[in-house]
Amino acid sequence: MIKITAVFVAVAALLFYYMRDMEATPTDAAPASLERLAKLPNAVEESSGLVALPQKGLYLTHNDAGNKPYLYKINEQGKLVETIKLNLNNEDWEDLTQDDEGYVYIAETGNNNNNRRELKVYKLKPENPQQVETIRFTYEDQKQYPPAKKDRNFDVEAIFYSNGSIYLVSKDRGRQTTAKVYKVPAKAGEYTAKLIGSHNIKAEITGAGISPSEEKVALLSEGKIHLFTDFDSPETFYEGTYNEIRLKDAGQTEGIAFEDEETLVITSEGGNLYRYQL
Secondary structure (H helix, E strand, C coil), rough: HHHHHHHHHHHHHHHHHHHHHHHCCCCCCCCEEEEEEEECCCCCCEEEEEEECCCEEEEEEEEECCCCCCCEEEEECCCCCEEEEECCCCCCCEEEECCCCEEEEEECCCCCCCCCCCCCEEEEEEEEEEEEEEEEEECCCCCCCCCCHCCCCEEEEEEEEECEEEEEHHHHHHHHCCCEEEEEEEEEEEEEEEEEEEEECCCCCCCEEECCCCCCCEEEEEEEEEEEECCHHHHHHHCEEEEEEEEECCCCCCEEEECCCCCCEEEEECCEEEECCC
């Protein structure tokens, strides 16, 4: 009996010290997670682009090709706050970005068949939607309209703004292996979009966002975030540290934006609004 008691005491002591050490050791940060915030309003049938407005919990989005040329202001509960009607054509709107002066940029850059000879980015302030500037461009490396199917990498569904320029990231419909990065000035005019780099990503990129500090760039594809950090400049983000993040059960994710340095908001064509904590 004495031996049994001694063994019990020894085991209890070991358990005590083990639990004490567990409590004293700092735990790892909670794992990153995807939270479904809300269902998008009925007016947003096919969300394709997204920006997080300076007023916390408010976002701008729009519908994909062939829909009305409207921007929709929504809140994090998925309620439609305002509809901003534009006197434009929505041939194939694909993404949104914004600058620090309050301008929003609409990517009229959808190019499913890679045969569009003039692509556009519209620049405007949401509070003054009738005054729109147009940035027109073609790609410096596109010579055929359309190119052979395997070379169809001239569709852009992802843009972000930095330091007076718009960066455009291609959706590789040909090989699904390479995201090319182009650059055009963020002011009205006609330009040749300069090819400045690329990254091997085995996915079709559908959205882009840059963090407030410009130290992170997030690209989006169906069910995945492609996060870049530790780069020298936004212009060379694709040379930074790359991390692929899977979004379980998020569906066809299309729009992405940074709410703050550690928080992303995402929309899907399935009609959902998500928040993702890095």
